[in-house]
Amino acid sequence: MSENVGRWLRDEIENAILSNEFRPGTRLDEMVLANRFGVSRTPVREALIQLGAIGLIEIRPRRSAVVVDLPPRRVYEMFEVMAELEGLAGSLAARRLDDDSRKAIASAHDRCERSAGAGDSDAYYYDNEEFHKAIYAASRSDYLAEQCAQLHRRLRPYRRLQLRVHNRLSTSFSEHRAIIEAIFAGDSETARKLLQAHVGIQGERFSDLVASIAAR
């Protein structure tokens, strides 16, 4: 349990939302949550307020908070920004790469190779996250890394859908290879472009995603 109940609850509820237990549109009754976690309403409210500030839930005065339902258009916009920031992270990483970062990226890439080879989509999902985080860290910009990680987490449910698409797993992995090459070669512009494309909102790939969102 975290250092105080409010933060712990924030994490619990956030997980419940991101893992789709609390679906978009679900009303979050403070008393129900308080009972479920065996605490009073006060820390529940504090957790909800934090989630509201992040944009994960909507807090309407005098009415229950509800899990926000992102319209496909907005998901698209978020991927668009994500692509831009990932591209920036990649280009900075290519310029500022040092030995530790190089090792971290390479080892994350190896783990991706293993899980991709095994066809283990869940494991790949996790390793992929680590790979991207290694690139954020290599950018040497803490703020950028935080923003990227936050968006990454926020878009997690939609990325999951993306990975289910036919062949996405092996495609993703081969894209990683090219990205690593560019970063290790110090080619910042190529790294940027490849990462932007990798986040993948161009053309048909995103239409597929939108279709899966609509079909959910």
Added chain:
Amino acid sequence: MSENVGRWLRDEIENAILSNEFRPGTRLDEMVLANRFGVSRTPVREALIQLGAIGLIEIRPRRSAVVVDLPPRRVYEMFEVMAELEGLAGSLAARRLDDDSRKAIASAHDRCERSAGAGDSDAYYYDNEEFHKAIYAASRSDYLAEQCAQLHRRLRPYRRLQLRVHNRLSTSFSEHRAIIEAIFAGDSETARKLLQAHVGIQGERFSDLVASIAAR
């Protein structure tokens, strides 16, 4: 007053921080704030929690919240991300420009011209903000516009310092002219580059800013 006391307090305290009444490092005692605003500690806490989630203050469990003091390095990183997002907004605006957005940008630009001509730095500061917001809106990406506006607000105190720099006001205005030309011509790549440069973290300009932060 807002719809509930918590939100109102959040805005009040946020303003006090951004206007530098509550300086970085200041301890925010809940009881002191409650007395000052004539309310109980409960809504004060809720306001603080929201500001903590935004990153404006730091909430350390069992100790007072304090106004965050951004290290120069982090300010630099934030400007770096801001430049990237402004660039994206500009390039999208160039591609997606419609008649209403064109008019909004042009009129904001006119107002900038007036205040720049009058040498009114405070007025220009406000009009400049509107000019940038018009570009965000023209990007037709609500999410991007929100992110830009948020960062813009967060960096407000540092932008103010920037404007005080010698000749910055007229330089800024002539940069606007070039940006508008690129956007109106539909030249997305030029718009992106000009806006990135306009946010201005390259070379000596940013060193000046860092110097002013350190000298504050």
Added chain:
DNA sequence: ACTTGGATTTCTGTATACAATTTCATTGCG
């Protein structure tokens, strides 16, 4: 059957109470 009006219940917003922890000052010792 469907709507409308009002009573009733439920739930949120704020205040207050109390326990637990931190902070601060004071005292005692090296």
Added chain:
DNA sequence: CGCAATGAAATTGTATACAGAAATCCAAGT
């Protein structure tokens, strides 16, 4: 003179109480 220990005061975290707004329900009328 500096530093550690101890105790009091201040401050935070959580629970609870209560008032007021919203949601719900039910009955009467069209």
